[in-house]
Amino acid sequence: MKAAKxxxxxxxxxxxxxxxxxxxxxxxxxxxxxxLDLLSTVAATLPPPxxxxxxxxxxHVRTRSVFELAADYVATFDxxxxxxxxxxxxxxxxxxxxxxxxxxxxxxxxxxxLQLSDEELPDHLSVVLEFAAADNAExxxxxxxxxxxxxxxxxxxxxxxxxxxxxxxxxxxATLPALVGSEQDAVARLIAAGPPEEAVGLAPFAPPxxxxxxxxxxxxxxxxxxxxxxxxxxxxxxxxxxxxxGSGATERRSAATERRSxxxxxxxxxxxxxxxxxxxxxACR
Numbered sequence: 001m002k003a004a005k006x007x008x009x010x011x012x013x014x015x016x017x018x019x020x021x022x023x024x025x026x027x028x029x030x031x032x033x034x035x036l037d038l039l040s041t042v043a044a045t046l047p048p049p050x051x052x053x054x055x056x057x058x059x060h061v062r063t064r065s066v067f068e069l070a071a072d073y074v075a076t077f078d079x080x081x082x083x084x085x086x087x088x089x090x091x092x093x094x095x096x097x098x099x100x101x102x103x104x105x106x107x108x109x110x111x112x113x114l115q116l117s118d119e120e121l122p123d124h125l126s127v128v129l130e131f132a133a134a135d136n137a138e139x140x141x142x143x144x145x146x147x148x149x150x151x152x153x154x155x156x157x158x159x160x161x162x163x164x165x166x167x168x169x170x171x172x173x174a175t176l177p178a179l180v181g182s183e184q185d186a187v188a189r190l191i192a193a194g195p196p197e198e199a200v201g202l203a204p205f206a207p208p209x210x211x212x213x214x215x216x217x218x219x220x221x222x223x224x225x226x227x228x229x230x231x232x233x234x235x236x237x238x239x240x241x242x243x244x245x246g247s248g249a250t251e252r253r254s255a256a257t258e259r260r261s262x263x264x265x266x267x268x269x270x271x272x273x274x275x276x277x278x279x280x281x282x283a284c285r
Contacts, residue, residue, distance in 0.1 A: 009047055011137055014175045016042055017050045018133035018140070024057060024168050025085060025126040028069035036062060049174040053167035060164040076165060082157045083165075087123045087143075090150025108143060112136050125151075129172070144176055152179060 009017065020042050023032065036058060043054040061069060077085050084090070088105075092098035105122035109115065109131060120127050132140020144151065155173055158166035 008177060009050060009175055013046060013050070014137060015133045015135075017046055017054070017171060017175050018129040020054055021168055021172050022126045022129035022133065024054070024061075025129070025165070028061075028066055028073055030066055032061065032069070033066060047174075050171050053170040053174075057164055057167040060167075072164075076158075076163055080157075083154055083163075085125045085154075086121060087125060087128065087147035087150055089123075090153060091147060105143065108139050112139065123147075125172075141176065144172075148176065148179060151176075 008014070020039050023035070023039065026032075040055065040058050043051045043058060045051070046054065064072070077083050081089070088098050088101040092101055102122055105128070106116065109122060112131070114131065114134075116122050116127070122128075128140060128143050132144065151169065151173065155166065155169035158169055
C-alpha cells in the first residue's frame with residue numbers, strides 16, 4: 001500500500017487513510033485510546049505523505065488524557081470559525097445558499113443507499129471521510145474537492161497556530177489532487193475576505209421545497225462512529241437505516257467543558273451551542 005510522493009494513493013490506501021482520519025477528527029473519547037495501537041498499525045502501512053502525519057498525531061494522542069484531548073478539541077473546532085469542520089461554511093458562510101449545499105450532501109449519501117443519523121450534519125469533515133472510505137471514493141472525492149479551498153484554509157490555519165490536528169489535515173490533503181490555479185485563487189480570496197455573509201432582505205436562493213429539513217446542532221463526532229475499514233474497525237456508524245439511540249457524545253462534551261470551567265484561570269463554561277442557522281456568521285478569524 002505504498003505510493004510515490006506527490007501521487008494520489010491507490011483506492012485501498014485512500015480508503016484506509018480516510019477511515020483513520022475520520023476517527024481522528026471525531027470528538028475524542030475512551031474508545032480512541034483503546035484503538036491507538038490499531039490506528040498506529042494502519043498508519044504505518046500508508047505512504048509517508050499520508051501516514052507520517054497520522055503517526056505524529058497519534059504520538060501526540062498518547063501523551064494526553066481523554067479529558068485534555070476533549071478540551072483541546074472543543075477549543076480548536078468549536079471556538080474558532082477558521083477551523084470549522086463543516087465544509088459548506090467556508091463556501092457559503094451562514095447564508096441561505098448553505099441550506100441547498102447541505103442538501104446536496106444528503107442527496108449524495110441517499111444515492112449511495114445510506115441515511116445519515118440525526119446526530120450529524122452531512123458536511124462534517126469526518127462524516128464525509130467516513131462516507132468516502134465506505135466504497136464511495138468517487139463521490140467522496142467530488143465532495144472533498146468541491147470544498148478544497150476550505151480544507152486548505154483549515155490546514156494552513158491549524159499549521160500556523162501549531163495545532164496537532166494540522167497533521168490530520170496534512171494527511172487528508174495528501175490523498176487529494178493538488179490545488180489548481182482556480183482553487184489557489186479561491187484560497188487567497190477566502191483568507192482575505194472570509195466566508196460570504198447573508199445579504200439581508202433578499203429572497204431565498206432556492207424554493208422552500210428544495211431546502212433541507214430543519215437541522216439541529218449535531219452531537220460531536222465520536223471515535224465509535226466509524227464503519228468497518230480495511231483494518232476492521234468496530235463500532236456504530238454515522239450512517240444507518242432507521243433510528244438509533246443517542247451516542248452520548250453531547251453529554252461527554254458537556255462534562256468535559258464543565259470540568260474545564262472549574263479549573264483555575266478558566267473563563268467559565270462555554271455558552272450554549274448556536275442553532276445551525278446561526279453558526280459561523282462572522283468571517284474566519
